[in-house]
Amino acid sequence: MNHAEEISLKFYHYVCNIIGSEDVVELRRNIFKVMDFVLKDTYRVTYISSGSKAEGLDIRGSDYDQMVVYEGFRVYENMNNERDAEVIVPLLMETNDTKPGFTKLKLYNKTQKNMISINHWLETLGQETFISSKLFREFLLYPGVVIHGPCISLPVDLYDNACCFRSKQWITSAQQWIYRPRSTWPDHKLVTSIVQYGVLFVPIGCKSSQSEDLEWRISFSMAERQLIYSFTHTQLLCYGLLKVILKDIIKPKCGDLICSYFLKTIMFWLCEETNPLDWKPRKITLCFMDCLRRLIYCVEYKICLHYFIPDNNLFENRYDDDQKAVLLETLRIIYSSPSTSIFNTSTFQEYKLNSINSRVLELKTSEMSCLCHLNLHMRSIYRENVNYLKRAIMLCTEFSNKKLSQYVLSLASNRYIQYCNLLNLTSSNKYFYRQNNITLGSFRIGLFTDTLCSWLLLASFMYQCKRFKECLYIINFCLSKCTPDVIFLSISNSLKDHTVFQRMKQAVGLLLTCKHFIIQYSVFNYPFNLLPRELITLSQNTEIIMIPPVVYCNVLLCLCFHHLRDDGGKQNALHDLELTIREMYFIQEDFEVSNECLDIIKSKL
Numbered sequence: 001m002n003h004a005e006e007i008s009l010k011f012y013h014y015v016c017n018i019i020g021s022e023d024v025v026e027l028r029r030n031i032f033k034v035m036d037f038v039l040k041d042t043y044r045v046t047y048i049s050s051g052s053k054a055e056g057l058d059i060r061g062s063d064y065d066q067m068v069v070y071e072g073f074r075v076y077e078n079m080n081n082e083r084d085a086e087v088i089v090p091l092l093m094e095t096n097d098t099k100p101g102f103t104k105l106k107l108y109n110k111t112q113k114n115m116i117s118i119n120h121w122l123e124t125l126g127q128e129t130f131i132s133s134k135l136f137r138e139f140l141l142y143p144g145v146v147i148h149g150p151c152i153s154l155p156v157d158l159y160d161n162a163c164c165f166r167s168k169q170w171i172t173s174a175q176q177w178i179y180r181p182r183s184t185w186p187d188h189k190l191v192t193s194i195v196q197y198g199v200l201f202v203p204i205g206c207k208s209s210q211s212e213d214l215e216w217r218i219s220f221s222m223a224e225r226q227l228i229y230s231f232t233h234t235q236l237l238c239y240g241l242l243k244v245i246l247k248d249i250i251k252p253k254c255g256d257l258i259c260s261y262f263l264k265t266i267m268f269w270l271c272e273e274t275n276p277l278d279w280k281p282r283k284i285t286l287c288f289m290d291c292l293r294r295l296i297y298c299v300e301y302k303i304c305l306h307y308f309i310p311d312n313n314l315f316e317n318r319y320d321d322d323q324k325a326v327l328l329e330t331l332r333i334i335y336s337s338p339s340t341s342i343f344n345t346s347t348f349q350e351y352k353l354n355s356i357n358s359r360v361l362e363l364k365t366s367e368m369s370c371l372c373h374l375n376l377h378m379r380s381i382y383r384e385n386v387n388y389l390k391r392a393i394m395l396c397t398e399f400s401n402k403k404l405s406q407y408v409l410s411l412a413s414n415r416y417i418q419y420c421n422l423l424n425l426t427s428s429n430k431y432f433y434r435q436n437n438i439t440l441g442s443f444r445i446g447l448f449t450d451t452l453c454s455w456l457l458l459a460s461f462m463y464q465c466k467r468f469k470e471c472l473y474i475i476n477f478c479l480s481k482c483t484p485d486v487i488f489l490s491i492s493n494s495l496k497d498h499t500v501f502q503r504m505k506q507a508v509g510l511l512l513t514c515k516h517f518i519i520q521y522s523v524f525n526y527p528f529n530l531l532p533r534e535l536i537t538l539s540q541n542t543e544i545i546m547i548p549p550v551v552y553c554n555v556l557l558c559l560c561f562h563h564l565r566d567d568g569g570k571q572n573a574l575h576d577l578e579l580t581i582r583e584m585y586f587i588q589e590d591f592e593v594s595n596e597c598l599d600i601i602k603s604k605l
Helices: 003-019 022-039 110-114 133-139 172-179 188-197 221-229 233-254 260-273 281-300 321-336 338-343 346-358 368-379 387-398 402-419 430-448 453-464 468-481 495-508 510-517 533-539 549-563 567-583 592-604
Strands: 045-050 065-070 073-076 089-094 102-107 122-125 128-131 146-148 151-153 160-167 199-202 215-219 522-525 544-547
Touching: 003 233, 003 281, 003 346, 022 045, 022 233, 022 368, 022 387, 022 402, 045 221, 065 199, 089 128, 102 110, 128 133, 188 221, 199 221, 221 260, 233 260, 233 281, 233 321, 233 338, 233 346, 260 281, 281 321, 281 338, 321 338, 338 346, 346 495, 368 402, 368 495, 387 402, 402 430, 402 453, 402 510, 402 522, 430 453, 430 510, 453 468, 453 522, 453 549, 468 549, 495 510, 533 544, 533 592, 544 549, 544 592, 549 567, 549 592, 567 592
Parallel strands: 065 160, 073 089, 073 160
Antiparallel strands: 045 065, 089 102, 102 128, 102 215, 122 128, 146 151, 151 160, 160 199, 199 215, 522 544
8 A cells, every 4th residue: 555545544534533434324324214114104105314314424514305205196107007006196297398307297087186185286287287396385384394495494404305206117218327338336236226116206397497387306316315325435425525515615605506416416427437446445535536527527518417317417507607617716726735625624624623622532423413313203203193113113123223223113112102091000900000011111112212211201101190209209310310421412413422422332332322321302292191281281282392301300390299298399399490491401492491391380389
């Protein structure tokens, strides 16, 4: 190995600390895989995780998109194709007068236009009835969300949600992708797997089209995810570095002339034209320079052909000559001094600053924010749907990562407990004892989600059953766990938190790390069987309530001491509750719920 390769290898390991090692990337992907599996509703919708985080990348600014496939609909190019038995609403593609990569979706059975579930989306032109992408997007809006391209998004940029339809057939305009000459990537097995899934249709039209509001974009999100999963780690890191310079250098100077999808497309073409064995850790600098060269070429000649539909030039009318000049100047500066450019990005500077401050620890990123997404989605499952629990149990037998499967089962168990009609512990019959054992067993399964979640649910259970002394015992145990060395799981944990989590996981495994070192909000779901009746006013106009853990501990202490007529204990607990809120102890940005809890306790006591 020569000197240049030694430096390249050191750079490879340095980038792994920032973007993620192979093990971390694999676990991130598996987290979203299991989430998609568990949340799948066989008869209604299928969830597909996409975006940078689902691809295994989690740098600052990385996005998470959730595709929601309506399984009752199916898109066909023509009705010569065999129809699926479960399809309720068949749709026909109409690509006349549409740009490559876009289509209109026509209602095949015109008698269905009066269906209540779809008549708000329909627009009739002449004798034909189409599903309008614009009306479809607007119909899905609800208070607190905004339209972002084909998606609906939360204002806090937590994730984007794109509802879509699927065709199980590989469309004609992408047929050439299957057979065109390539090096060794993607191989035949991968191509076959991609083609067998088909394509998706997302509700956004071509901006330059007169029928933009009727058009749908053909999406290859599933194909793209499989392709990224097949990248070597060096390829993935080069892709991540491109995203870093896009976010930290190109966008501040050139705005949105280039988006991350263009970078992904360029990476696909480059990987198809080269041998995966050429992408080695000791050659990462050379590989990255190849990526930059290809990007400069594409910008200079205004050519970025869609990877699956090359007739669609993504750079067509994207920027004018003046904008191109600024963009090229920026890219050429990066190319002329890549090391200086990369290490001066805010992403690398932030890592450097954190490394200096940590002194002892070699900082490394982890999969924590992906775990946070998994928690948020599992805890927000609505109402009586218990299919997720069955699928979580199936996961434990079918998925290779047993620890992650058990973690998901813990989440599902904690959610299931809140839906069940829990019996009063003062009962005494055989049915009660059987149900009681099932309930307590469910609490026990849920212990691996974090330090407190299952324990606080058990404390709530004891409180609801008027076993106040047992509740006090559990709460005091929970408070003993709320120490500064535990990690509050969030979308944006610090790099030090990531490093500590990663080290603990390597030492004791995922389950024990989460069980003893992670803390989260106490979450209560509809029908709020475990929420103390004194707090039931928090449930107005919502199906999920999130209360900071130490706040909830002190609320329960106040209530238990009140029922036990212990005025001294009640005053001490109230004082601790006020102190917790004032110091924002284990309380993140939004402390409105905490203040509401305090007001309720003061009014009740």
